[in-house]
Amino acid sequence: MEIRKIGVIGAGQMGAGIAQVAAQAGYDVVLRDLEAAFLERGLNIIRRSLGKLLEKGKLDQSAHEAALGRLTTTVHLADLNDCDLIVEAIVEDEPTKLGLFRELDQTTKPGAILASNTSSIPITRLASATRRPERFIGMHFMNPVPLMELVEVIRGHLTGDATTQAVLEAARRMGKTPVEVNDYPGFVSNRILLPMLNEAVQCVMEGVATPEAIDQVMKLGMNHPMGPLTLADFIGLDTCLSIMEVLHRGLGDDKYRPSPLLRKMVQAGLLGRKSGRGFYRYDEKGNKIG
Numbered sequence: 001m002e003i004r005k006i007g008v009i010g011a012g013q014m015g016a017g018i019a020q021v022a023a024q025a026g027y028d029v030v031l032r033d034l035e036a037a038f039l040e041r042g043l044n045i046i047r048r049s050l051g052k053l054l055e056k057g058k059l060d061q062s063a064h065e066a067a068l069g070r071l072t073t074t075v076h077l078a079d080l081n082d083c084d085l086i087v088e089a090i091v092e093d094e095p096t097k098l099g100l101f102r103e104l105d106q107t108t109k110p111g112a113i114l115a116s117n118t119s120s121i122p123i124t125r126l127a128s129a130t131r132r133p134e135r136f137i138g139m140h141f142m143n144p145v146p147l148m149e150l151v152e153v154i155r156g157h158l159t160g161d162a163t164t165q166a167v168l169e170a171a172r173r174m175g176k177t178p179v180e181v182n183d184y185p186g187f188v189s190n191r192i193l194l195p196m197l198n199e200a201v202q203c204v205m206e207g208v209a210t211p212e213a214i215d216q217v218m219k220l221g222m223n224h225p226m227g228p229l230t231l232a233d234f235i236g237l238d239t240c241l242s243i244m245e246v247l248h249r250g251l252g253d254d255k256y257r258p259s260p261l262l263r264k265m266v267q268a269g270l271l272g273r274k275s276g277r278g279f280y281r282y283d284e285k286g287n288k289i290g
Contacts, residue, residue: 001166003113007032007083009100011042011073014117015089017145020046021174023070024063030080031073039073046071049146077107085170087139089117092242097121098129105130113163115139119239120186120194120246123156133158137167140187141176143235151176152187185250186243194243197235198259200228204279205261211279229279230288233272241266 004027008019011033019031019042033039050067053059059067072079080086086108088100097116104114113135116126127136138154151171155164164180171178181188200214209217215227232240241263247256265271265278272278273286281289 001084001111001113001162003084003166003170004028005030005083005085006170007080007086007108008089009033009077009080009086009104010089010091010117011038011045012089013045014141014143014145015087016042016045017049017143018087018089018117018141019071020049020067020146021176022170023067024050024059025170025174027070027170027173029071030083031071032075032077032080033073034075036073036075039075043071043073049144053146077103080104081108083108083112085113085115085167087115087117089141092119092121092239094121094125094246097126101126101129101136105132111135113137113166115167117141119190120243122185122250123154123159123183127156127158134160135163137163138183138187139167139171140189142189149175149177150189151178152189153178153180154183154187155180156183186247190243191247194240194247195256197228197232197240198244198256198262201232201259201262204229205259233278233280233282235272236274237262237270237272237278238266 006022006027007030008015009032011031019029023029031039031042050059050064054064086104088097090096090100101114114130115137116123117139119140123138127133130136133156136156137159140152142148142150153167168178203209203214204211211229215229218224218227241258244256244258269275270277273282276282283289
């Protein structure tokens with residue numbers, strides 16, 4: 001099962017990053033989103049990222065140009081019908097993902113592998129929307145994709161060995177270290193990480209400390225490179241809420257109940273860095289203000 005051409009659906013921060021590392025690895029890549037404006041924004045993310053690598057000498061001019069030359073964009077799902085691997089990186093919403101995979105199952109070639117970059121939704125559940133569960137798998141990249149080494153590879157209940165091996169090989173070719181984990185809500189990374197972030201939000205709600213103090217305690221006392229509330233803003237508070245809801249619903253334990261403050265902030269549109277305000281304020285480039 002050889003992978004030569006990769007489709008990426010969703011040109012946001014994650015999708016753009018996945019498209020970039022795939023193109024850098026020598027794959028032909030088709031990046032798809034719903035609107036041309038979204039695709040242009042995604043291409044700008046890729047151009048900036050590759051530009052930084054060029055400036056730092058981690059990429060030469062020919063590799064820079066070759067990576068960009070392997071990328072094409074489209075608003076049409078049909079343009080992915082000859083891809084060997086298609087990675088979904090859209091909003092973390094189960095009904096939306098299920099609808100997309102039903103459509104992909106109809107439009108892509110039968111031998112194509114379908115993968116989800118979901119950060120929490122069970123792969124077996126998503127695979128059930130298709131007639132190819134043996135060629136369905138989870139590829140959970142970390143943000144920012146070009147810099148983070150890990151990819152969680154999650155087999156669904158019916159994922160085939162050939163599919164798994166092909167995806168592990170593709171992840172390694174992209175310069176990542178794939179780690180196989182089992183198919184449970186939140187997998188490993190977010191089952192451990194998100195409850196910590198949620199507890200930090202709860203500490204703010206209860207007046208235990210300010211966001212700045214909580215972040216400082218975790219950075220200085222636990223040697224975390226980034227405080228939990230800064231990280232929550234970076235991930236997106238809406239995404240954090242979605243993951244907590246998946247954990248709470250899927251595992252049935254109230255220790256995974258989303259903090260009421262997290263829910264309230266999302267309702268108010270305070271989503272973190274991408275909206276300009278979360279636990280901190282951000283300028284148009286995503287830098288903290290103050």
